[in-house]
Amino acid sequence: MRHDHLITSKQLSRADVETVLDRAAEIDADPTAVEDRHAGSLLGLLFFEPSTRTKMSFETAMKRLGGDVVDMGSIESSSVKKGETLADTVRVIEGYADALVLRHPKQGAATMASEFVDVPLLNAGDGAGHHPTQTLLDLYTIRQNAGLEDLTIGIMGDLKYGRTVHSLAYALTNFDARQHFVSPESLRLPREVVYDLHQAGNGAGIREHESLEEVLPSLDVLYVTRIQRERFPDENEYQKVAGEYQIDLETLEAADDDLTVMHPLPRVDEIAPEIDDTEYAAYFEQAHNGVPVRMALLDLLLSNGGDDDE
Amino acid sequence: MRHDHLITSKQLSRADVETVLDRAAEIDADPTAVEDRHAGSLLGLLFFEPSTRTKMSFETAMKRLGGDVVDMGSIESSSVKKGETLADTVRVIEGYADALVLRHPKQGAATMASEFVDVPLLNAGDGAGHHPTQTLLDLYTIRQNAGLEDLTIGIMGDLKYGRTVHSLAYALTNFDARQHFVSPESLRLPREVVYDLHQAGNGAGIREHESLEEVLPSLDVLYVTRIQRERFPDENEYQKVAGEYQIDLETLEAADDDLTVMHPLPRVDEIAPEIDDTEYAAYFEQAHNGVPVRMALLDLLLSNGGDDDE
Amino acid sequence: MRHDHLITSKQLSRADVETVLDRAAEIDADPTAVEDRHAGSLLGLLFFEPSTRTKMSFETAMKRLGGDVVDMGSIESSSVKKGETLADTVRVIEGYADALVLRHPKQGAATMASEFVDVPLLNAGDGAGHHPTQTLLDLYTIRQNAGLEDLTIGIMGDLKYGRTVHSLAYALTNFDARQHFVSPESLRLPREVVYDLHQAGNGAGIREHESLEEVLPSLDVLYVTRIQRERFPDENEYQKVAGEYQIDLETLEAADDDLTVMHPLPRVDEIAPEIDDTEYAAYFEQAHNGVPVRMALLDLLLSNGGDDDE
Known part of the structure; x- marks a missing residue:
């Protein structure tokens, strides 16, 4: 993966897709090989719209890699209600996590948010936009x-x-x-x-x-x-x-x-x-394939990071 | 325990009860002996009704065994609002977890749900039904x-x-x-x-x-x-x-x-x-006894599973 | 820290403040040194009012120390709706956790709650009161x-x-x-x-x-x-x-x-x-400093506890 952020499937070449799918197949074949691979890493979950399976499967994927999540929770219980901009919210939560997952009702939200953060950001759906x-x-x-x-x-x-x-x-x-x-x-x-x-x-x-x-x-x-x-x-x-x-x-x-x-x-x-x-x-x-595929993706993005632990 | 699912206290013989209670007493006496016992295992929480102590004590129990949970969250933020059936929801979430805990407002929900999943399912209350x-x-x-x-x-x-x-x-x-x-x-x-x-x-x-x-x-x-x-x-x-x-x-x-x-x-x-x-x-x-008792139960059910890690 | 509970900044002497800040600086300089330090410990989160950054940064801090959290969730999904008193709620949740974090809309709530529990309680905001x-x-x-x-x-x-x-x-x-x-x-x-x-x-x-x-x-x-x-x-x-x-x-x-x-x-x-x-x-x-500072505080409070694991 040459990308720090995953915003749209358009940015993925055939080779990118195959890299993720091959890694997912490896993980599927032997999940215990990666069960501690990202111990100590935290994934920030920012879901500005309801989701069951996308959110749970990201959470499962991160935990199956030995990591954990920090969840913003519903927007009813968040600072968004106090009028905070998305740019501010992601810059604050970036300080808590090694990567971010964002779902937002507005198309383009993930692109905009990705410009404000240094950790990898994954688009988990932006309105009528993308869901890579x-x-x-x-x-x-x-x-x-x-x-x-x-x-x-x-x-x-x-x-x-x-x-x-x-x-x-x-x-x-x-x-x-x-x-x-x-x-x-x-x-x-x-x-x-x-x-x-x-x-x-x-x-x-x-x-x-x-x-x-x-x-x-x-x-x-x-x-x-x-x-x-x-x-x-x-x-x-x-x-x-x-x-x-x-x-x-x-x-x-x-x-x-x-x-x-x-x-x-x-x-x-x-x-x-x-x-x-x-x-x-x-x-x-x-x-169910959401788990190995998201494990593969998180593994590739987190291993790509500054400390290069691969 | 001869059972994969725990739906009602009626299914428990005196010997079953004593097995769980004896294991709980062992865990109570030395909780550190099991603190990594189910590391890497995930418990899926499906609470279709509010709960504080049952949900938190299941979560605590799983974490005190070294495992973790994935939580469906409130039904307001879930696919249930989109008209998904309980049978579909449990079949999806089964893919994320090694065991499931279900609370549901309808009597009989746990029995029905258990027929669709291969992982152990624990009834945490089904309407006026059971809460074993x-x-x-x-x-x-x-x-x-x-x-x-x-x-x-x-x-x-x-x-x-x-x-x-x-x-x-x-x-x-x-x-x-x-x-x-x-x-x-x-x-x-x-x-x-x-x-x-x-x-x-x-x-x-x-x-x-x-x-x-x-x-x-x-x-x-x-x-x-x-x-x-x-x-x-x-x-x-x-x-x-x-x-x-x-x-x-x-x-x-x-x-x-x-x-x-x-x-x-x-x-x-x-x-x-x-x-x-x-x-x-x-x-x-x-x-407080909810924790050692649920630890004992989870330990018995998860150790019973396919990989027989006991 | 001579205190089991942290209710108000008034209780902190200059030396107390410096102890926490020095520890935070150590952790900031080398976070990996503490990444397993409180493995197996659980922090109970009781937020009776919405919060994003305080709650997430406590959760992040606890997880960066190798521990985990159990979260009461929103009061809409809790026993509070059934008329339970705060004194009862904290006494129940005390049984799940090694320390508690409380945010409550009423001034004085943290002081009152702290009188009912034996584990350390941290005030994360009590109405117009304190937020140490x-x-x-x-x-x-x-x-x-x-x-x-x-x-x-x-x-x-x-x-x-x-x-x-x-x-x-x-x-x-x-x-x-x-x-x-x-x-x-x-x-x-x-x-x-x-x-x-x-x-x-x-x-x-x-x-x-x-x-x-x-x-x-x-x-x-x-x-x-x-x-x-x-x-x-x-x-x-x-x-x-x-x-x-x-x-x-x-x-x-x-x-x-x-x-x-x-x-x-x-x-x-x-x-x-x-x-x-x-x-x-x-x-x-x-x-972002909420993380190392809360890590320092949790580390000091949890290491102070009965089992003296320092």
Whole structure:
């Protein structure tokens, strides 16, 4: 890793991704080898928005490396309520920790914050912006299940607002994946994202669809995301759209037997529970992969630091 | 312990209880002997309801064994707000931890959740259901103060809604204790609990009373619980009932000098502060016993696991 | 340290302060020397009021000493909501921890609580009362930047309600500092604080001013505090007052080149960001100093304890 901060998946070259994924695989194979590796190191958690799995998996990752965390807690109990700027908050908390993880509702917050601190800062989601560690664990899960070479992936659901989807799509251009985007008209990928994907796409096929049916048989991976009720002014409209983008065993009859179904979770109704115990389902494994991938990332960033303990 | 999950005190045989209590006594006698015993292990905390002492004492217990915790945090900041099911939440968090502790407002939640996870799950209270680790620390406190053999115990207060009371009463049938239940008519033990106690009671005497007076002199232990204001539609009715089930030094003049007074805490007015510094009071000791008892339990469950590190 | 509890800066002699500050300097110079020093020790955090930096820096300090914390969490999720008294809460949590840190909205809460516990209790702020660990890190910052000998300090802003200011002012009487208090008429030091300072002042000069201008050139240190909007019934009145007590580069043209500007943070508009990167600014360093100073304090208190592990 040549980077002190991890703000967006766009900054990651194919080689960067492979470095993280290879390290994660090593750690997965023998977690006890690193269990004291960062003893005495502290990771500062700054979550200005709710999160369960991202926050818990960063915390788990740091503790599985022998380190610990200091958590700002909810913004209701913080100085933010007293009017403190983000720049001040991160400069104070930098003094407590060896690296920082930031989630913030405003796009660009991580970039701005990173300019004020000397310790590595990891973006754990900045509004509609980026969520690069989610992308890395998604790529790790794809590599384990379907491989990243010669990949055909379907990405379905809310493609308009999902930062997870945008981050993943950018990263997949590094691997010349064929990407099929399946969504209702009203939740299509933003035009600027499509433009960027084409720019970065070095030959990769980017296609958009309104129905899963036409592409399902060709897919190695189907990546499902949640369609959020609150995006729709009309409940009936939501019900109609959401119903069309749900997956059950009947849907998957048309799929390849080796299809891998992923979801960043939490899900609501997008994937029927009857799929959970089939070979298709990789979404719980995907959630669990957050730990080795974040361990790998933290290990690389903390070992890169001034004291060079590697 | 033959069990991977601890859901209810009903699943514990007399031998199981004694195994945990003996281990707790060993740990109490020499806590430093286990201070690194579960280094590297993580306990996942899932509290869907507020808790101070149960959560903190699990956390303390795990840390006193050299381990650490990962905490889901309040449900306000979690994926539950996004509509995630409990089954999904526990399957995700299972990936972060070596054992789970669950508190949930719905009766039966722990049983259901335990069916979805492979790591040991401990029920820390499921609605009006069970709270078996509270029962174990209650039994430990009774054993230290009055002994579990030939025990006469009075259990007083809100016997209708208190899961603590039901769990304890079931467990005491293992020890042939004489149990006197003292409550206002409106807060008597549920009939099904009484029935179950008689079924399990192998000769033990189960008696119900409306007044403490008639049984107090015969008691080795008086276990007081809080009468909750919110159970009463009428404030005057509450005041009248609550006032009758309060303990002070004058009340205890009729008691045996060796009487042990217990309370699961928090208390409001049920026990006068003047009792705190007397030989009767065991309720702070009881709260503190949560640590060695939960250490013993975690030690037994984690040592039972796949890698068999004992 | 001769004290088991730290409640107020008034209880600290000059020798006490120097013991803590010297230990903090040792730790700052070589933090790795103490990184396992209190392994196995637990610090109980009881914050009945929101706090970011005090709580996080106590947590960081304890973890940098190899120890860990158990946190009561927010009062919304605690037994306090069920009507438990502070005396009961601290007696329960005492059973989990080797020392306690308490922040509470009521003045005198720390003194009261300390009477119920046997482990060391540190006051992290009790309403308009005291905040002695803030004072110690302020003194440490002053000593590092300007020295505590022959000091001339200006303390500006809300001098009426700020416990930080009162604690610091008392402590500085130990060092015969010249103290200039600069505030609007409505936010002057309370008369009883001025009286106490004169009583304790052994010759030190205590002066009050409405304008910074007349004293700025003579200052070694300028300690700025936030003027809270909610103190003013009238928004216009607030704007007028707040505007007069703001510092920017133009203000500091009249100051000595070696002036050190401090602030307990969070700031709102009191200090212009253009000062952040100048030699004047010591407020982020001041925040970071919370860690070594609290490490020193915890080390002294925990090493003092019954088992005498020093």
